[in-house]
Amino acid sequence: MDFNDTSEEAAFRAEARAFLEAHVAPLEPGQRASFETEDPQTVEAAQHWQALKKDNGWACLTWPVEYGGRGARPIESVIWNQEEARFRVPPNIFGIGIGMLGPTLMAHGTPEQRERYLQKMARGDEIWCQLFSEPGAGSDLAGLQTSAVRDGGDWRINGQKIWTSGAHFCRWGMIVTRTDPTAEKHDGLTYFIVDMKAPGVEIRPIRQINGGANFNQVFFSDVRVPDANRVDAVGNGWRVSMTTLLNERASVGGAGGGGLGVRDLIRLAGQLEIDGRPALEDSHVRQRIADFYVRLRGVQHTGNRTLTALSRGQTPGPEASISKLVTAPLAQQLASFAIELQSLAGGEMAASGFQDGYLGSPGMRIAAGTDEILRNILAERVLGLPREPRMDKGIPFKDIPTGTA
Amino acid sequence: MNFDFSDEQKLLQKTARDFLQEHSPLAVCRRVLESDDELYAEDLWSGAAEMGWQGAAIPEEFGGAGFGYLELVLIAEEMGRALAPIPFGSSVYLATEAILAAGGDEQKKRCLPELASGRWIGALALAERPGRPDPARIETRLEGGRLTGTKRAVPDAAAANRAVVLAAAPEGPALALVDLDGEGVSREVLASLDPSRPGATLRFDAAPAEPLGPAGGGWEILERVLRRAAVLQAFEQLGGAARALEITRDFTLGRYAFGRPIASFQALKHRLADVYVAVELARSNCFYGAWALEQEAPELGEAACSARVSATDAFELATTEMIQMHGGVGYTWEYDCHLFYRRAKWLAASLGGAADWRDRLVGELTAGGGA
Numbered sequence: 001m002d003f004n005d006t007s008e009e010a011a012f013r014a015e016a017r018a019f020l021e022a023h024v025a026p027l028e029p030g031q032r033a034s035f036e037t038e039d040p041q042t043v044e045a046a047q048h049w050q051a052l053k054k055d056n057g058w059a060c061l062t063w064p065v066e067y068g069g070r071g072a073r074p075i076e077s078v079i080w081n082q083e084e085a086r087f088r089v090p091p092n093i094f095g096i097g098i099g100m101l102g103p104t105l106m107a108h109g110t111p112e113q114r115e116r117y118l119q120k121m122a123r124g125d126e127i128w129c130q131l132f133s134e135p136g137a138g139s140d141l142a143g144l145q146t147s148a149v150r151d152g153g154d155w156r157i158n159g160q161k162i163w164t165s166g167a168h169f170c171r172w173g174m175i176v177t178r179t180d181p182t183a184e185k186h187d188g189l190t191y192f193i194v195d196m197k198a199p200g201v202e203i204r205p206i207r208q209i210n211g212g213a214n215f216n217q218v219f220f221s222d223v224r225v226p227d228a229n230r231v232d233a234v235g236n237g238w239r240v241s242m243t244t245l246l247n248e249r250a251s252v253g254g255a256g257g258g259g260l261g262v263r264d265l266i267r268l269a270g271q272l273e274i275d276g277r278p279a280l281e282d283s284h285v286r287q288r289i290a291d292f293y294v295r296l297r298g299v300q301h302t303g304n305r306t307l308t309a310l311s312r313g314q315t316p317g318p319e320a321s322i323s324k325l326v327t328a329p330l331a332q333q334l335a336s337f338a339i340e341l342q343s344l345a346g347g348e349m350a351a352s353g354f355q356d357g358y359l360g361s362p363g364m365r366i367a368a369g370t371d372e373i374l375r376n377i378l379a380e381r382v383l384g385l386p387r388e389p390r391m392d393k394g395i396p397f398k399d400i401p402t403g404t405a
Numbered sequence: 406m407n408f409d410f411s412d413e414q415k416l417l418q419k420t421a422r423d424f425l426q427e428h429s430p431l432a433v434c435r436r437v438l439e440s441d442d443e444l445y446a447e448d449l450w451s452g453a454a455e456m457g458w459q460g461a462a463i464p465e466e467f468g469g470a471g472f473g474y475l476e477l478v479l480i481a482e483e484m485g486r487a488l489a490p491i492p493f494g495s496s497v498y499l500a501t502e503a504i505l506a507a508g509g510d511e512q513k514k515r516c517l518p519e520l521a522s523g524r525w526i527g528a529l530a531l532a533e534r535p536g537r538p539d540p541a542r543i544e545t546r547l548e549g550g551r552l553t554g555t556k557r558a559v560p561d562a563a564a565a566n567r568a569v570v571l572a573a574a575p576e577g578p579a580l581a582l583v584d585l586d587g588e589g590v591s592r593e594v595l596a597s598l599d600p601s602r603p604g605a606t607l608r609f610d611a612a613p614a615e616p617l618g619p620a621g622g623g624w625e626i627l628e629r630v631l632r633r634a635a636v637l638q639a640f641e642q643l644g645g646a647a648r649a650l651e652i653t654r655d656f657t658l659g660r661y662a663f664g665r666p667i668a669s670f671q672a673l674k675h676r677l678a679d680v681y682v683a684v685e686l687a688r689s690n691c692f693y694g695a696w697a698l699e700q701e702a703p704e705l706g707e708a709a710c711s712a713r714v715s716a717t718d719a720f721e722l723a724t725t726e727m728i729q730m731h732g733g734v735g736y737t738w739e740y741d742c743h744l745f746y747r748r749a750k751w752l753a754a755s756l757g758g759a760a761d762w763r764d765r766l767v768g769e770l771t772a773g774g775g776a
Contacts, residue, residue, distance in 0.1 A: 001407060001408060001409065001410065001411075001475060001692070001695070001696050001699070002407050002696075003406060003407075003408065003696075004406070004407075005406070009406075075406075266767075266770060266771065270771075280767070280771065283764065286763065286764050286767040287760060287763050287764070289767050289770075290710070290714060290762075290763030290764070290766040290767050291714075291763065293711070293766065293767075293770065294686075294690065294710075294711045294714045294715045294718075294763075294766070295686060295715070297689075297690060297693070297711050298685075298686030298687065298689050298690050298711070298715055299686065299689075300689075301408070301689035301690060301692060301693045302685060302686065302689040304406060304408035304689070304692075304693075305408050305409065305689060305692065307406040307408070308406050308407055308408045308409045311406050311407070322681075322682045322685055322686070325678075325682060326682060326686065372671075372675065374678075375671075375674065375675040375678040375679070376671070376674065376675075376678075378678040378681055378682070379671075379674035379675065379677055379678045379681075380674075382678075382681060383654050383674075383677055383678070383681060384654075384658075385654070385657070385658070385668040385669065385673075385674050385677065386658075386665070386666055386668060386669035387669065388669060388670070388671060389665065389669070
């Protein structure tokens with residue numbers, strides 16, 4: 001048991017660090033490379049950095065070399081991310097394409113599609129978004145209603161997608177549509193590549209409770225898509241979507257909590273007073289801090305177990321999937337407690353960073369699998385418990401109640 | 406990154422699991438729990454000693470097996486899974502650790518082989534009243550090699566024949582080693598929350614006692630021993646929690662209501678997922694504790710507290726949910742749920758509750774002003 005790199009990993013880390021030191025400035029201790037907005041300048045800077053990485057062999061590390069990757073092992077990708085996080089680099093706005101959609105094209109796309117799209121995706125020349133969720137299809141993705149209808153050699157798409165990150169600066173999207181409403185729910189779906197600049201595509205930002213607008217609604221009105229942009233067979237869209245989502249879990253799983261952490265809470269409690277004594281000496285405060293700390297450390301060490309599996313070339317076990325289920329609610333609880341400690345001043349947005357955290361954290365509990373869906377996954381895939389009986393099997397999709405028009 | 410046990414260590418764990426499955430099925434725990442005069446499973450105790458487990462972390466020069474702590478924690482995990490009704494924790498994690506930490510060379514040569522062989526069963530006598538022990542309020546006196554005073558609720562003291570006792574010496578807090586079968590010692594076996602691990606009140610009336618470590622330094626040694634024991638016991642708690650989850654899962658799969666297994670209701674699935682998460686967080690914190698223990702790392706204080714807190718929480722959650730999800734039968738004497746429920750809370754109490762360890766953790770995190 002030790003926390004050291006193997007000699008091969010250490011050599012890779014040194015090489016990665018040398019490249020980073022040659023091209024970008026390191027972060028000062030405690031400094032975050034935060035970019036508040038995804039404005040055109042930020043997008044341009046991100047594309048520039050991605051191209052530099054690609055041209056030097058540091059982009060899409062785990063992709064095969066023929067598609068523009070490095071053919072690296074998953075542990076090397078983790079090491080790169082650890083090193084890159086220590087430098088002041090633009091935000092990674094390519095994760096959905098490179099992490100999820102690229103691997104989907106590799107598995108289900110035609111040779112022409114792979115040839116046309118993957119290299120440009122890898123270099124960041126073209127940015128991609130994912131068009132899955134709809135107002136009537138969230139956790140139950142297969143309930144989607146956006147239609148694609150044949151029109152000569154093309155398809156015509158009509159409907160509405162939602163929660164699309166980065167739609168306004170993306171060149172291409174991957175969309176799953178319903179092509180046969182008379183088939184069973186999971187059988188009538190087909191997957192396409194859609195041009196986000198095509199006539200009939202309308203993008204409207206969604207304002208979140210924290211005032212930010214990281215997501216969009218995307219409306220499709222008679223948007224024409226050539227059949228050459230269909231991914232895999234008609235009616236096979238569910239299977240293709242599963243490939244995408246599997247890769248989503250693989251790329252989201254390692255993400256940390258982000259935002260303000262328990263060390264910030266300790267610092268805050270050291271500055272505040274309760275009954276004339278430091279809040280940090282208050283028994284109740286100490287109990288809560290310890291509770292947060294122990295759970296966060298548990299997640300962190302669970303991450304080390306995952307890295308161990310990757311380092312050995314194994315597939316990580318189910319423990320890898322608990323991270324977000326623990327950290328997202330904990331971020332909310334931690335922010336809530338910190339605001340409570342500030343008492344009357346807690347209502348002021350500028351009192352600390354925790355106010356922002358309180359407004360941002362509910363989104364983490366919903367994005368990329370709600371707490372409830374994650375519990376179902378653990379219960380069903382890890383503990384082997386049966387699924388709930390369903391009302392939407394064995395009947396045509398058009399006969400299933402939807403609650404939306 | 407190698408945050409896992411080696412293949413050899415896992416093999417040793419498998420051996421321990423197989424041995425305990427054969428020699429310590431839950432019926433053995435129940436037998437001791439229901440008996441008035443069987444204070445621990447003597448055959449299991451001597452079997453464990455033959456496997457070298459009591460001496461797992463004792464160097465070979467002192468009669469131990471010299472395995473190491475990464476091996477001992479895995480044995481502890483299996484002890485926890487089996488709810489082994491033997492005073493393993495008190496003798497191995499506490500008494501043996503105290504002698505390893507504070508004993509002189511002569512004491513180690515004399516005492517450790519006895520503990521390794523299982524001839525000595527040790528206990529740690531700490532508390533004198535309910536509430537967290539306080540070095541300024543120790544009433545038991547150690548003077549001129551004699552011990553006088555009363556220790557309450559001493560874990561495993563019904564079975565033990567030696568005790569490491571916290572006492573006040575003229576120089577300050579001190580630890581002393583006492584022969585519980587010797588003169589001046591009387592004990593009263595207590596009804597224990599977990600009768601498979603009966604404790605006792607120990608009364609010392611000028612009992613002969615040999616000092617362990619420097620007089621006045623007893624509290625520091627005790628703190629060191631408790632930190633180490635916290636990691637070891639956390640593995641026991643982890644093992645118990647994981648087994649409780651498995652049993653509960655199997656029960657909910659086989660129990661039908663409203664025409665389907667109750668394991669198919671999200672009301673139960675989500676809670677079982679939460680138990681699973683608690684167990685895995687505890688496992689990860691325990692791994693880190695094991696690393697810090699084995700390395701004698703400066704992080705041991707923080708690591709021990711984290712392992713202790715998360716394993717205590719996981720075992721309690723797993724066993725309260727175990728009874729609840731079993732429904733009415735879970736509340737019967739006949740079903741085994743209460744064996745787990747009792748053991749979970751008894752282990753939580755026996756080194757001081759999770760609240761104590763949470764408080765201690767914040768102390769570790771803020772020591773030296775380095776928040």
